[in-house]
Amino acid sequence: MTGATMPETATAPKVELPPFGRFFLPGPTEVLPEVLEAQVGPMIGHRGPDLQKLMARIQPGLQDVFRTRRPVYVSASSATGLMEAAIRNGVRRKVLCLVNGAFSERFFKIARACGLEADALEVPWGEAHTPDMLEDALRGKDYDAVTVVHCETSTGVLNPIADLARVAHAAGDVAILVDCVSSLAGAPVLADEWGLDFALAGSQKCLAIPPGLAVGVAQEHMLERAAAKKDRGVYFDFLEFERNLEKGETPNTPAVSLLYALAVQLDRIRAETMEARWARHEAMARRTWQWVDEMRDRGIELSILAREGYRSPTVTTIRPPAGWTGPKLAAALRERGYTIATGYGKMKEETFRIGHMGDHTVAELEELLGVIEEVLAR
Structure with a gap:
């Protein structure tokens, strides 16, 4: 069409990624x-x-x-x-x-x-x-x-x-x-x-x-x-x-x-190799299970839903202490810049889930566990 002009090309704003290592959903997981x-x-x-x-x-x-x-x-x-x-x-x-x-x-x-x-x-x-x-x-x-x-x-x-x-x-x-x-x-x-x-x-x-x-x-x-x-x-x-x-x-x-x-x-x-990746996931899981025991020793009554011997190395489902629900804890962590999952389906209120999977490390997990401990000890 005579005299028509093309619209100016819009430039998409550059997306600022949050610091890696604070997003612990059991899917979608954090992407490098x-x-x-x-x-x-x-x-x-x-x-x-x-x-x-x-x-x-x-x-x-x-x-x-x-x-x-x-x-x-x-x-x-x-x-x-x-x-x-x-x-x-x-x-x-x-x-x-x-x-x-x-x-x-x-x-x-x-x-x-x-x-x-x-x-x-x-x-x-x-x-x-x-x-x-x-x-x-x-x-x-x-x-x-x-x-x-x-x-x-x-x-x-x-x-x-x-x-x-x-x-x-x-x-x-x-x-x-x-x-x-x-x-x-x-x-x-x-x-x-x-x-x-x-x-x-x-x-x-x-x-x-x-x-x-x-x-x-x-x-x-x-x-x-x-x-x-x-x-x-x-x-x-x-x-x-x-x-x-x-x-x-x-x-x-x-x-x-x-x-x-x-x-x-x-x-x-x-x-990385599959063997090293499996070992890293296992290490994160075992640290999570150990942390639950440590919290219980300190009087914060957490418990793991799955029985020992049948626990996943990629996600742990945990019952929170009295006075807490999965959504309440997840919301408190969001205020501190961390993401975990509530329970799922009929267990949404009575559990929370930590997805220690993908490219996370034990060191990143330790930081998350420390923040959860601070929140629950308030």
């Missing part, structure tokens, strides 16, 4: 500045050599994190999307869902919503499922799949996944479908060695990049199950993930900016 900055890379075509090169860089790191030789699916979705993928591709007729918290209950609800016959094997929040429980539940039944959450983020319980997988497979043609959302890259997940038929996670927990990606690995025999399912859907079709990965692509438009961040973070994780 260099990982955040990686997202400003240029847009690239998602059906061509640029994406193929990026996916080729990412795959070895993801395989290392999952400890698998299988290709790892990358989905532009939350982890809940791949929970639905697990159900739609991996359950033939009837599924047993191990429920011990909010996220394992989500797996059960997804199975029902997908029109499948599903039963819940429930234990109280704060408890784990044991191999004996699963063996009894499978005996004489016609389940062909089991769902389980490795680390139940709502309770801080770590289920004994290797043992549960062994029991599931001993029962016959029973697939085990595992939510590793808050354990992957923080606790050992050995997908091939443990025989996890499908394992999934999200980007915003121990992987420590922004939310928006889900990753998962299916053992090869699961593709036969998927192929036999006529209602496996489109967006989360295992066969489409496989076909596209052979070309170094994704089935649908990828979240390119998040892939840049993932590539940088996987390089960092491999430099």
Whole structure:
């Protein structure tokens, strides 16, 4: 149009990042500045050599994190999307869902919503499922799949996944479908060695990049199950993930900016080594548990929800002393520049959660614990 002028280009204000080491949610976790900055890379075509090169860089790191030789699916979705993928591709007729918290209950609800016959094997929040429980539940039944959450983020319980997988497979043609959302890259997940038929996670927990990606690995025999399912859907079709990965692509438009961040973070994780990363998470968890004991010795009655032997190295759920609630404590810490989580779901008021995951250190955790102690001692 004659005489038309282009509007002036707006300059986005530079965002000032808060000091690292004060954000202890159990997801989304804190993201390092260099990982955040990686997202400003240029847009690239998602059906061509640029994406193929990026996916080729990412795959070895993801395989290392999952400890698998299988290709790892990358989905532009939350982890809940791949929970639905697990159900739609991996359950033939009837599924047993191990429920011990909010996220394992989500797996059960997804199975029902997908029109499948599903039963819940429930234990109280704060408890784990044991191999004996699963063996009894499978005996004489016609389940062909089991769902389980490795680390139940709502309770801080770590289920004994290797043992549960062994029991599931001993029962016959029973697939085990595992939510590793808050354990992957923080606790050992050995997908091939443990025989996890499908394992999934999200980007915003121990992987420590922004939310928006889900990753998962299916053992090869699961593709036969998927192929036999006529209602496996489109967006989360295992066969489409496989076909596209052979070309170094994704089935649908990828979240390119998040892939840049993932590539940088996987390089960092491999430099640290998985063994060192697991050890760092374990050290943070043990320091948290020790601190709870120390506080109790000083007359501040804290208690850990999960029983010893079944505690997660990535998140601890704690009951506060009398006169405190999870939201009240979280609000008091926000006033001091620190972020922790309230309880989740039905335990929102009666617990608080510390996410000692991602790229945090014991030293940063010590500062947080000191601030919590000051608040509770007022």
